[in-house]
Amino acid sequence: MEEITDGVNSMNLATDSQKKNRIQVSNTKKPLFFYVNLAKRYMQQYNDVELSALGMAIATVVTVAEILKNNGLAIEKKIMTTTVDIKDDSRGRPVQKAKIEITLVKSDKFDELMAEAKEEKETAEAQVQS
Structure with missing residues (x-):
């Protein structure tokens, strides 16, 4: 019975990891704003x-979501929590x-906010070059 459960779980993980709009966050591999900017893209x-x-890494995901929400870029659609068995x-x-x-x-x-941010960045870069 356990083998069947493991098989189903790995099938679910395989299909989940193929989602094109999913970011799997690690709290050790990348800095926080890497994930913020990736989420924007x-x-x-x-x-x-x-x-x-x-x-x-859950704390990192919550922080990324809160930064995006507090900056007016995103709205929370769904939050799901669960436990998974990891070998x-x-x-x-x-x-x-x-x-x-x-x-x-x-x-x-x-x-609108992304366009403003891009414009501000370009203005700042132009000032540095002159």
Whole structure:
């Protein structure tokens, strides 16, 4: 029975990881604003983005979502929490980890705010060059 469950879980993970608008966040690999900027690009391309994290990286996902919301760029569409079994090689048995998925959609002002930010950046770059 456990083998069937593992098979179904890995099938679900395989289809989930193929979602084009999903960002799987790690709290060790990249800085916070890497994920903020990546989420902005995904929202530009797909209109929404799904931020996903396990365990300690959950705080990073929540922070990224809050930055985007507080800057008026995104609106929360869905938050889902669950636990998943992760195989821990050092212990030889599965370990349960908390998982969060936050789906954000572009706010009404998203395109306007992104255009303003781009204009400000270009103005600042022009001032540095002169």
